[in-house]
Amino acid sequence: MNRRSTTRLVTLTAATTLAMAAMAGCAPGGAGADDGGDGDVTITWWHNGTTGPLPGIWEDVAQEFEAEHPGVNVEQTGYQNEELQRTLIPNALASGDAPDLFQVWPGGELRSQVENGYLMPLDDAIPEAVESVGATVNPWQVDGETYGIPFTFGIEGFWYNTELFAQAGVDTPPTTLDELVDTVGALREAGITPIAVGAGDKWPAAHWWYQFALHSCSPEALQAAEAEFDFSDPCWVEAGEQLQEFLGVEPFQEGFLGTPAQQGAGSSAGLIANGQAAMELMGHWNAGVIGGLTADQEVPEFLGWFPFPGIPGSDGDPTATLGGGDGFGCSAEAPPECTELLAYIMSEDVQSRFAASGSGIPTVPAATAAIEDPNLAAVAEGLAASSFVQLWFDTAFGTTVGNAMNEGIVNLFGGAGTPEDIVTKMEDAAATL
């Protein structure tokens, strides 16, 4: 009989199915969209604390905040860092169903999130918390507005095994690049793998190039690169040449191209933890990672820290250091309680507990005194002595250029690229923005 009724039926079925799917999709969003009225408010909080003492601290913070604010419910969840940064948060933001309080990475990522209106400006809501961390908050600002507050910030340096150094007859940590090369030689002679690098994950290898670039490039060249992606200064190629020369002395463990940075005993942090390599260039978080990879889950006694050595005669500011931190920001649609929770996280009390736990270096200066771990204290000292801290280049340049840069650098590590290739890749990626 009639084709029309059939068509209609199909349409109806299709429409019903779609409507049902749409309703099912909306349900969790609807429940989470509490607007801070008289009823209960739920704040969802995503962070990267999954190992060590950090998850416990955040759990306590959430409970204390709930206790002080009746009717407020804090749901905190820790996710693996890269998963959170690359997948979970971007997807949640794009789908319009973002958590209220979440980890905000400075630099390029922050800029694009602000451009899309995803983040809540914090200066008017919690000015004291913003001011409490001083200039450390700068990377989390866009055009003078603050969109995130770092709870930890530190610099990169060498985590080394003092016992292995002594075994190789190295009494004091190197202070110049030449001394570092000598140290590598002495360790090799003593039959010790001098340096572990998790080149399999790309960024740990890339950090070596960042250090050479930081020490080769004048502050103006760094500024031009970050603001306009101008890599015309010859220092960017020089950084690669210096790295290439350094790779020539074979400082790294065997098969470093496949070594992960943090996972398992075979990772670069694991090699340090188990005394199979003497040092690793890594960020301020590394003590915690190494501690998690030892048999007794404790930070080993032999661990020491020294800053990246200077390169005499180079253009770079010798007291500049490379570093970064972790910060939290609120989603643009978050209830006002979100900023209150953030202010509580930034309170001296919580910051001191964070510092005392050895999780990292707090950003509130008064809390720094609570650091008990001698290595963290050394990092904090190095941070205090830096004239300025350059944000990790991949963070500072944003995802697109940062990814291209890291690919170029690992190619150099693998002998499949030249110093010029790195700069070309960065310029090509910048041209697509």
Added chain:
Amino acid sequence: MRQRIEIALLVGPALVLFLGFVILPVLLAAVYSLYNLPPAFRWEHLADPERFVGIANYERAIGNPEFIRAIGNNFVILALSLVIQGPIAIGVALLLNRRMRGRGVLRLMIFVPYVLAEVIAGLSWKLLLQPQGGVNAALEALGLGFLQRNWLADPDIALWTLFAILTWKYVGFAIILMLAGLQGVPEELSEAAAIDGASWWQIQRHITIPLLGPTIRIWAFLSMIGALQLFDMVWVTVAPTVRGMATETMATYMVQQGSFGGQPGFGSAIAVILFLISLTVALVYQRFALRRDLAGSITRGVR
């Protein structure tokens, strides 16, 4: 009328899912691929004329030696799968098709890798193939220490190691397919040939394998498509650095550039190229190799 309602009811949900989750994303990817999109992109970007770049993303992909190498890796794996996995599968299936003790256990063991989740299998191999892992330890214990390699971290051999893992994982599936195909080969033919004085080898060569043809062709088709779309095993087992240098496939390159490299437009262009390559291979293969097998099974002009 009633029949039509039944058809609509039965087909409707599947059709909606198919259109919504297969066809629509494919079309959307084609649209995205014409734009230069930022990492955190919104619908509004598609309305921005400055973001429309035409086929620039495609030109960039085709002119990119890394992507060309990724396509090459896909086709190397495709060719190796056909040339190496096929004969192994047919050989083992012929052996297992005979009556012998423990046949059931053997079949089960061969099929186990295929049943394992890809990520679990991949992680296990990743641990076994580490420099200080189980494989190297086993070689040492057997007095074959000189064969020790850094299996997954040496760019020169990583692709071969990966192919070995893939073979271990998928040959079981091929064997089961072949065994099923062998059930359809009538025993009378072999018996008749044996009475006429044919040897076991001659029987296999001239009777069993030709009659296994349809199964082999279907398996080859599945294997080719699998090789072209290979993603998870590469992603899980090989460290990103080595992957970029030696074992990148089209799918991993797509995720690396589109998602991790923050270029959804470029990633979509790669997705479309991957789709077109797979489609071309599939259509050509169906047209020339699968035609006889499919004759009669494709319904045409049903009234």
